[in-house]
Amino acid sequence: ELKVEQNPLFLSMQEGKNYTIYCNYSTTSDRLYWYRQDPGKSLESLFVLLSNGAVKQEGRLMASLDTKARLSTLHITAAVHDLSATYFCAVDNNDMRFGAGTRLTVKP
Amino acid sequence: GAGVSQSPRYKVTKRGQDVALRCDPISGHVSLYWYRQALGQGPEFLTYFNYEAQQDKSGLPNDRFSAERPEGSISTLTIQRTEQRDSAMYRCASSVDRGETQYFGPGTRLLVL
Numbered sequence: 353e354l355k356v357e358q359n360p361l362f363l364s365m366q367e368g369k370n371y372t373i374y375c376n377y378s379t380t381s382d383r384l385y386w387y388r389q390d391p392g393k394s395l396e397s398l399f400v401l402l403s404n405g406a407v408k409q410e411g412r413l414m415a416s417l418d419t420k421a422r423l424s425t426l427h428i429t430a431a432v433h434d435l436s437a438t439y440f441c442a443v444d445n446n447d448m449r450f451g452a453g454t455r456l457t458v459k460p
Numbered sequence: 461g462a463g464v465s466q467s468p469r470y471k472v473t474k475r476g477q478d479v480a481l482r483c484d485p486i487s488g489h490v491s492l493y494w495y496r497q498a499l500g501q502g503p504e505f506l507t508y509f510n511y512e513a514q515q516d517k518s519g520l521p522n523d524r525f526s527a528e529r530p531e532g533s534i535s536t537l538t539i540q541r542t543e544q545r546d547s548a549m550y551r552c553a554s555s556v557d558r559g560e561t562q563y564f565g566p567g568t569r570l571l572v573l
Contacts, residue, residue, distance in 0.1 A: 383559050385561075387564075394551065394564045394565065394566050394567060395503070395551070395553075395564040396564075397561045397562060397563065397564075400560070402559070440503075442502075442503075446516060447508075447516055447518060448493065448495075448503075448508075448562075449505065450502030450503050450504070450505075451502055452501060453502050
């Protein structure tokens, strides 16, 4: 059974700092997704990673995929308060399996 | 349409009643997904369609849950004989094709009393 693990589950960081969220998964897959969810809102797609070595960047967020290590990272550069949200990774292996989410709080 | 829509947005029902949740995907999107999300957790996959064909229903919790997409557009998730443990946010998403970006609807919050 496919398992998707994110860490950390909770992250409190100061504005301007850098940090990385990790997403490990247990079986082979070449499709990995990152989503953002604000409190009480729906999910917003951030990145779709479709191949080993894929790297995508949007603003202060950069996502990468290593299919051999079954690992994806979401790197946050110079965090700002607006990035406070819950971030989910999801792996497509015939069904879609989401991680538990990383609740990010960026403090001034 | 502008995005994925779901109705109703809120549904309160009594235990034992049947409920039908509707999803209207983005026009032209081939793939449609149903998820359930408990508070503070990630979405849990239920089932998905390509056009009108249900491709995978392995995530449906039991036979009280069923879904259809008869014309390859609007989909309905039906829960029969609801139980309190069915209370959750039910989310629908659609994508241009399998493997592409999924766009999520606002969800239907179901409360079973």
